[in-house]
Amino acid sequence: MNERYTTKTPEVSGRLVMEAHQLAAYVGDRRLFRLQDPLRVYAGERIGLIGANGVGKTTLLRMLAGILEPDAGYVKCDVSSSFVPQLDDVREEEAEEVTLSGGERTKRRLNEAANGGAELLLLDEPTSHLDVEGLEWLEERLIDYARNGTLLFISHDRTLLNRVATKIWEVENEAVHIYSGGYEDYRREKERLRIERQRAYENYVAERQRLQEAIVEKKTHAHKVGKPRSKKGLTSKEIRSARPHFNRKQSKVEKTVKTMEKRLEQLKVVEQPFELAPVLFDANCHAPLRSKSALEAQGLRLSVEERELVRDGAFRIRPHMRVALIGPNGAGKTTLLRRLLEAYEAHGQDTERHAEGAGVIRYAPSARIAYYDQKLYALNLQESVLDNVLKSSAYDQTSVRTTLARLRLRRDDALKPVWQLSGGEKVKTQLAKMFMSEANVLLLDEPTNYLDIDTREELERVLKAYPGTLVFATHDRTLMDRTATHAIVFNNGTLDWLTIEALRERLRLNANGERSPEAASAAEVQSDSVLSLSAEERMKLELEWAELLARLSAPRKDDAVEELERRYAELLERRRQL
Secondary structure, eight states, X not given: OOOOOOOOOOOOOSOEEEEEEEEEEEETTEEEEEOSSOEEEETTOEEEEEOOTTSSHHHHHHHHTTSSOOSEXXXXXXXXXEEEOOGGGSOOOOXXXXXXXXXXXXXXXXXXXXXXXXXXXXXXXXXXXXXXXXXXXXXXXHHHHTTTSEEEEEOOOHHHHHHHOSEEEEEETTEEEEEESSHHHHHHHHHHHXXXXXXXXXXXXXXXXXXXXXXXXXXXXXXXXTXXXXXXXXXXXXXXXXXXXXXXXXXXXXXXXXXXXXXXXXXXOOOOOOOOOOOOOOGGGGOOOOSSOSEEEEEEEEEETTEEEEEEEEEEEOTTOEEEEEOOTTSSHHHHHHHHHHHHHHTTTOSEEEETTTEEEEEOTTXXXXXXXXXXXXXXXXXXXXXXXHTTBSSOHHHHHHHHHHTTOOGGGGGSBGGGSOHHHHHHHHHHXXXXXXXXXXXXXXXXXXXXXXXXXXXXXXXXXOOSEEEEEOSOHHXXXXXXXXXXXXXXXXXXXXXXXXXXXXXXXXXXXXXOHHHHHHHHHHHHHHHHSOHHHHHHHHHHHHHHHHHHHSOOTTOOHXXXXXXXXXXXXXXHHO
């Protein structure tokens, strides 16, 4: 029987707008969920619906929207409602939508639903096709709508869930678990429950062991007390007359043993919480880079057809950096990643790659590049997940299966041929293939697409443990913030090189979603100063600043700390002046 861990939900002042009882859903013979407790939605709530891929989130939302008939149970809705499906699920051939981008179609449909007068809005993955700017627009739009309406939405975007949701519904183990607050509140409660379950398991193991040891000890004692010890001078008659006394003592101890055995038999079994083994990378399997730079670019120009995206871009990425590419849709993130790959492939192992009139790209002599895009061309559809990964890996099968398990491809899933996998499972396979390959520089274009929240969090852990160099584009703001060490920001045709700390300062928001005066001022000063420097000067300044911070935090024996602190003060003053 699955246990249902649910936080205590505070009293809700709003009126009841929807309730569902005894809902059940099946796919063939497989049960998605069967809900024992009623689900209730109150006016003004902003409910985020989460769960792993395939557990039935969309099915549940469609049932609540009245689009899909439940296999059991019923839904009662007392207000007008509007349902917005995933953009990938709707026909996009309508003439008026042909010229719209995916993000524009998403905004249009959301605005139509929000402005249609419905009191309850049900949204299935409303973040589809939205860049970071679009996601921030979505947050403001949903919060504004919920001032007079009610929201129930599916999302894997943790930042959105944290800023918008006032309650989390998690579909897990064929049930819906309800948590108060946003995503971080949910994570804290889940962690508390995990610790509680682990403690209960440890207490169970300790008590079981104590009883087992006590039973063995008592049985040994019973055997001893049941045998009268012969003493010098005692006759056989005297020994026989004492036997009833010893038999009574033995019987009493044996009774205690039976009581303890019964307690052991009745001890409630507590299962050990499942814990995935950590991914342990071996840097030697990835041809460690001994150069000061993994890759660098100078005078870089990027364009699509006749439109110029970047002019005179420059950056230098050192080994082990994790660099996020940041900018709106169409800014050139994918174009830059493809340019880096093309330059590498076009010139083999040459250290310098030229493109006529488009700048210079240099790689470390030992750089080995692997590129991830969403087309997944690198996978052999007929081979298993495991074989696909092992083919390009220096790791043994145990290590590979550990990585696959962290990405939620466990046991038999790892033995399936790739053609049988879902879109999300194929993404995981391609990512595992890259992580376990002999590459030491990974270029990743939107690696979180099709991944649920749990897998995104595991991906973060793998990315942070990876011993090579990463350059990645993503709209997942939480993954970006937790994983990146540096960022390349596409800024009106230029590339700004920032540490992740400087990026956080630039993007810091106040509680109302507006840029705080302090952050806005700092961002404007930094932006103006960065643009006033040449691209190479910007790059050198930020690289020196990042390196200086690293050396001060962990100085080596031969470091002149006073000199480092003096240089730190100089750079700090320069940054303030800029």
